[in-house]
Amino acid sequence: MPASERDARLWLVTGGLGFIGHHLCRALLSRGDSVRVVDDYSDAPYPTVLKMRNEEELRREFPSFEVVRGCVTDRELAPRLLEGTYGVLHLAGLAGVRPSFADPARYARVNTEGTATLLDAAQRQGLELFVLASSSSVYGNATPLPAREEAPAIVPESPYAASKRSAELVASAMLRKTPSMRCPSLRFFTVYGPRQRPEMAITSFLRAILAGKPITVFGDGTMRRDFTHVEDIVRGVLAAAEKAPAGFRPYNLGSGAPVTLTELVEAMGKAASRTPTVVHAPVPLGDVDATFADISRAREELGWSPRLTLTEGLATVVRWLESERTST
Numbered sequence: 505m506p507a508s509e510r511d512a513r514l515w516l517v518t519g520g521l522g523f524i525g526h527h528l529c530r531a532l533l534s535r536g537d538s539v540r541v542v543d544d545y546s547d548a549p550y551p552t553v554l555k556m557r558n559e560e561e562l563r564r565e566f567p568s569f570e571v572v573r574g575c576v577t578d579r580e581l582a583p584r585l586l587e588g589t590y591g592v593l594h595l596a597g598l599a600g601v602r603p604s605f606a607d608p609a610r611y612a613r614v615n616t617e618g619t620a621t622l623l624d625a626a627q628r629q630g631l632e633l634f635v636l637a638s639s640s641s642v643y644g645n646a647t648p649l650p651a652r653e654e655a656p657a658i659v660p661e662s663p664y665a666a667s668k669r670s671a672e673l674v675a676s677a678m679l680r681k682t683p684s685m686r687c688p689s690l691r692f693f694t695v696y697g698p699r700q701r702p703e704m705a706i707t708s709f710l711r712a713i714l715a716g717k718p719i720t721v722f723g724d725g726t727m728r729r730d731f732t733h734v735e736d737i738v739r740g741v742l743a744a745a746e747k748a749p750a751g752f753r754p755y756n757l758g759s760g761a762p763v764t765l766t767e768l769v770e771a772m773g774k775a776a777s778r779t780p781t782v783v784h785a786p787v788p789l790g791d792v793d794a795t796f797a798d799i800s801r802a803r804e805e806l807g808w809s810p811r812l813t814l815t816e817g818l819a820t821v822v823r824w825l826e827s828e829r830t831s832t
């Protein structure tokens with residue numbers, strides 16, 4: 505709902521300088537809401553300079569955009585961040601399956617302790633809404649596909665997946681103290697689009713394809729992923745903030761239409777009007793065989809469904825990468 509049809513709200517967006525956070529902040533500010541971001545300009549899993557660029561661009565367009573440099577595990581800071589806010593959109597976290605093996609303690613601290621710290625402060629302040637960014641990785645390899653939210657999700661394949669699942673479990677237990685609070689946990693399925701994290705498959709592959717370089721596909725190309733465009737994810741976050749019921753409730757936000765890596769490479773070649781050169785490498789530790797979302801719960805309870813096809817979504821990434829190449 506645009507702010508003109510109701511009172512404008514102040515949101516705390518954690519991790520608002522990251523890939524998804526940038527798009528979410530833009531959507532909120534464009535509809536007339538106010539945004540306070542907390543972000544530590546983390547150097548992982550990709551360089552700080554890209555977060556600074558995201559910040560600069562939002563500030564240029566929306567001078568009132570407020571950013572606090574800080575860590576989500578800071579207990580002193582948390583109550584101040586929440587002052588005057590309508591709700592928390594908690595995206596801050598260390599993303600990435602593979603790098604989580606190199607620093608599991610940092611992943612656990614930021615993703616699990618950070619969630620508990622902010623949620624605890626939100627409960628003490630009497631806030632009624634805490635939206636948690638979770639991940640499809642909580643399903644691991646043991647969940648029957650398409651994955652449904654009520655699956656046990658107890659065999660994570662990486663420290664990252666474990667940190668996200670434990671953040672959910674901690675939040676779910678904490679909600680017993682404030683049962684009227686709304687705490688949707690949104691399990692994002694491989695998000696892509698302009699500004700995607702540079703180490704992720706679609707951006708790194710398309711960059712290589714456009715530069716005429718080979719791309720490295722893990723495994724034999726049969727691994728499947730449920731790719732979801734960032735515009736759809738942002739609409740899903742906003743729908744959950746509006747419509748999620750009281751209590752802790754997980755929702756899959758995915759396309760519901762997984763493709764194999766071989767199909768992805770073919771679609772990327774078409775989007776870039778190039779023939780990709782593919783090199784195969786062993787599947788890294790932690791990568792799951794397939795992700796595939798059952799999205800009926802989000803459809804029924806949030807009125808949400810994805811709109812962009814993979815072809816349309818890839819075209820947005822090609823346009824973004826081409827505009828970057830011409831502006832540098």
Ligand SMILES: NC(=O)c1ccc[n+]([C@@H]2O[C@H](COP(=O)([O-])OP(=O)(O)OC[C@H]3O[C@@H](n4cnc5c(N)ncnc54)[C@H](O)[C@@H]3O)[C@@H](O)[C@H]2O)c1
Pocket residue numbers: 518519520521522523524525542543544545546547548549555574575576577594595596597598599600614618637638639640691692693694695696701
């Ligand atoms: N992109 C995806 O495909 C995907 C899939 C599933 C879940 N998620 C989750 O969605 C969220 C956003 O993902 P993204 O792809 O935009 O990642 P991102 O790395 O671009 O954004 C995360 C942001 O959090 C900030 N951050 C990291 N540690 C922090 C800390 N200790 N205190 C404050 N800020 C901190 C980072 O600086 C960054 O700006 C993450 O929680 C991620 O785990 C993403």
